[in-house]
Amino acid sequence: MTKLKKHISMFLIALLVFGLTSNIGYANEINNKSVEQEPITYVVNEEQQVAVYLEDSQESEILFHLIKDSVFDIVELGDEYSYIQTKDEEDNEVLGYVLNEEIDQYAIVQDKPDEEELSDEKQEETIETPLTEEPQENAPNEEEAVSEENTSIDSTEGQDNLTEEDELTEEESQTDELKEEEQQAVPDEQEVSDEQPVKSRMLMSKALVTVQGVALKNPTNVYTESSRNSTVLKSYSQGKILKFEKSNNQWLQATVYVNGKAVAGYINSDDVDLLVEKQESSRGIVYNENLHVYATPSKNSNVLKSYKEGHTVVYQTYSAQWNEARVYVNGKWQYGFIHEDDVIPENTPQSTLNGVVKNEKLNVYSGLSKSSNVLKSYNEGKSIKYRTHTANWYEATVYVNGKATTGYIHKGDVVNADAPQKSLQGIAKNRVHVYSSTSTNSSILKSYSEGSNLKYKTFTKNWYEATVYVNGKATTGYIHKDAMVDENAARTNYRGVATASPTRVYANESTSSKVLKSYSTGSILKYRSYTDNWYEATVYVNGKATTGYINKKHVENSKNPQQSITGTAQSEVTVYKKASTTSSVLKSYSKGSKIKYKTFTSNWHEVIVYVNGKAHTGYIKTNTMEKGLKGKVIVLDAGHGGHDPGAMGIEKDLNLNTANYLRSYLNAAGAEVIMTRSTDVYLTLAERVEISHQYNADAFISIHYNSNPDPSPNGIETYYLPSNEDERELAQLIQDGVIAETGLRDRGVKNNGNFYVIRENQNISVLVELGFLSNPNEYDTVTKAAYQQKAAKGIFNGLNQYFN
Ligand SMILES: [Zn+2]
Known part of the structure; x- marks a missing residue:
């Protein structure tokens, strides 16, 4: 028998002996984690650090170590670990797990203290509820720093309040003078604070004079009257601990110091969160995706530490909305605050829910993460049971190799049975089957012809639920969503x-x-x-x-979008009223005529013609018009020029060289090329656009080279206006063409072409940036004539494809 077990047995024997006269039963003792009842008190009697774990596993976080002479209580004796309770340096209760083996080796049962000693200890316990100001002192945040400028606060807070029943509240706006006075009155501050358990909230509440609360509002105001319309005496930032008189009224009375003078004021009880009368230790799990431990009881304060959903945390109750937790940050223990909504106490009863698998597959994971092990999987539509757990996860029991195992289901993967189903009506896109289960392999209950109008209800991600009559009996069946089009769905x-x-x-x-x-x-x-x-x-x-x-x-x-093109008639062109050579003729054009048309179908273009001064829509055969670039009017706009050199002082020359190469390619293909400038001259942007309009350009190409204050960006981009589908298509073809020819980095087409020459241009227009002169590598590349020729070839290829 180990030393530990021997002690426990001795304790049990003792209980049997005293049990008749005492009401305390051991079973009660070990299940009750309350502070007052102490089953067995141990003390570490070796020079040894005994680890206290968060969970009953050596893999779990070490909360702290028990050192020689540390005293602790065994709250619950486990097989391998025991759940213990002790006090930290600041005399706060802390809970955790210790290996039995280590207790056995390094600790002994403490001698039972005599009655008096015990009662002393207890008293200490009840009044020592510190921490109110501790975290603020340890980790002052910005807000506090500000408030310290205006008011002298935390360090002396409460010291005098305890002695003077009526003077409560925060230490207020003490001037230096006031401080001196105080120091005179209380010569040794340190001594005073040591003697008096000044941080005790219990003592305060016992006196029934003053209570404390967390300032909820930012700011939390103290008013002259019990009205929000009255003057604000003083404002406090959220998370600040305030003192005021206990009251059942909506308005709490508080004393604030204004210019060193105590003034009675009022705080609305909705603006403060009362601190608990007695802090209790608890364990819980992180409810939301993340739990932040804040430096002060305010979500605006610094985050000391964060924990992931499902993680177990230990904490103490603090106020209605806040709990207090001890966290190890930057090599030291600190007190922080956990919001009530972020944690769910371990013993919270779970609700059992029924639901169906919503997506193609549902995985039951070993942990609260989709990257954890998959314990089991279920197919869409399968009915399953699970229990409430955290904000995003359910808990479920699954059998793995015949053994009941706890797993987790993501909430997004199931539809709760009580979730309201939506009634829908739709049209069968084709012949539609109603299946007996959510699988196209299941038996078909009934089939409906294409276009049938059916009623059904939402069910899972891919399936609808429907009631069909099979042999006169109402039966539940399932229709795949893809088979139906919602009656109210927008039509094209x-x-x-x-x-x-x-x-x-x-x-x-x-x-x-x-x-x-x-x-x-x-x-x-x-x-x-x-x-x-x-x-x-x-x-x-x-x-x-x-x-x-x-x-x-x-x-x-019809083609969508329809492309606008100016073409040359390669024979006599007849404009028909309909897209048929047997329909009536609206007009004819002779061979070589320039005709502006829109693409329509594979065999027909659409044109607007004027007959007796009246506009008519007509149709011409596609094979009557020249294809490709022949006869197309292309305006080339070499960017910058003259006194405007563009990027790195040389862009204007590169632009013009590139435009000249492009002109050669286009001329060879029979296009009509107009240059906005063919020499080193300056043109306004408006003049460039005017040229486009004057020649009714089939395409306007503005040629530029890029630059950036940062030397790293490189590559090619082409701009267009998002409102113009033709421009998007042309921009993409040119971009692809240039990338293919030059091999430079593809930065893609950009639909934010809010450049004057594009925006104000009524013709199809794009702007191409052929590389970054600001990038040293790219500079070397793009300044070579060979590169400019390749870039021009790329633009040409894009244009050629666009017009074919
Ligand atoms: Zn430029």
Whole structure:
């Protein structure tokens, strides 16, 4: 038998002996962690540091060490570890686990103190509830530093208050004079504070005069009257410990010092959080994602230490909203504060919940982290049980190799059974099946045809729940979300060409249903998204708007976006009223005519023509127009010039050289090139844009080289305006072209092209920055003519692709 167990048995025997006359039972003793009852008191009798752990594991955090002569109580005796209680240097209760082996080796049972001694100790215990000011003294934060300037506070706080019942509160705005007076009255401050348990809140409350509380508001005001409209006598920052008279009223009376004079004032009880009368030790787990231990009872104060969700912490009750905790920071123990909402006491009863797996898969983890071990997995839709735990995690019992194991489920992975389901209505995108479970491998309860309008309820991430009648019996089934389109979902509107001869609008989603209307080939139709195979359209039947359906195979959608291009007629061009050569002719153009058009379908461009002074939309065959750059008007804008040299004093030259190379490439491809400048001259930005407008440019390219105060950035970027889809496409093609030719870093296209030459330009315009002159490496590269030629080739390739 070990020494420890022997002692425990002796204690039990003693209890049996005295048990008849005493009401104390051992079972009660060990389960009760209260301070007053002390089952066995031990003392460390060896020169040895005995580790006290947070958990009953050597892997857990060491809270502190018991040294020789440390006294502790065994609160609960475990197999390997015992839960002990002791006091730290400041006489605060602290709890933790100690290895039984070490107790056995290094500690002995303390001799039972005599009655008097015991009562003394107890008294000390009840009144010694320090810490009120300790953390503030140890770790003054900025706020306190400020308040110290105005008021002299913490160090002397309470010292005189204790003796004078009516004078309570904080030490107030003491002038130097006042301080001197005080020093005279109390010659040795140190002595006074040693003698008097000045930090005791218990003594205060026993006197029923003054209580203390945490200032909740920032600032917390003391008013002249019991009204928030009255004058503010004094303001305190959040987290400050204030003293005031105990009262059941909404308004608490407090004395503050104004210009060295005690003045009665009022604090609203909503503005303060009363300190507990007696602090109690507790253990809890971190409830939220993080728990911060603050320097003062204010979330605005410094964070001394943080713990992750699920971590076990020990603390003492402090006020209604705050707990106090001892943390080891920068090599020393400090007192900090934990907000009530951030911790959940260990013994908090858990609620059992039912739910279903929300996502494709649910993992039960060994810890409160998705990177911890997976104990077990469940598929979507599976019903499971779990218990409340922390803010983001549930606790669950799973069987691993036949053994009940505690695991954790992330809240986002389940839908609670009592979560309200939303009723929805939608259209079957295609033929839709209602399955017996949330799996396409499960049996099919019922099927509905494409376009069927069904009612169902939200269930999991990928599945809806629906009630179907199978052999006349209501049965719960499941529909995959992808199979349905919500009735109220926004539809996409389309415009396109009728390609079937004729193209029919049907009453239902079936070619065998009633025909509402027929259109000849080439008719331009408008319709909207509906199911996988059908569009929905509104047609007028006998003057009445009617919903009908067009088979997707019977129409060709317009290009989106439509690109605006000026092209040259390579033969006589006929403009038709519809996208069909059998439709009426609006106008004709001779070969070589410059025609501005918009891309429309694979076979047709769209044009605006004027017939008898009236604008009409017409259609031309795509093969009647020259493709590619031939005949395109391209304005090249070499940035800067003249007295404006641009980046590093040389950019203007690089810009012009690059533009000249690009002009050669474009001319060779048959494009018409306009240069905003072809020499070293200065042009305003407005003049550059004016040239674009004057020549009605098909594209305007502004050429620049970049720079930055920081020498590290490098690479190429192309700017456009986000409102213009054509510009985005051209910018991307040019960017890709230049990167492919030069091999420099791709900084991507930028949609914040808020440059005058782009913003004010009515034509398609982009601005390209061909590398950083401010980067020494890149400078060496881009200043070479060979580079400028490559960059020009890249821009050319982009333009060429854009116009093909
Ligand atoms: Zn520039």
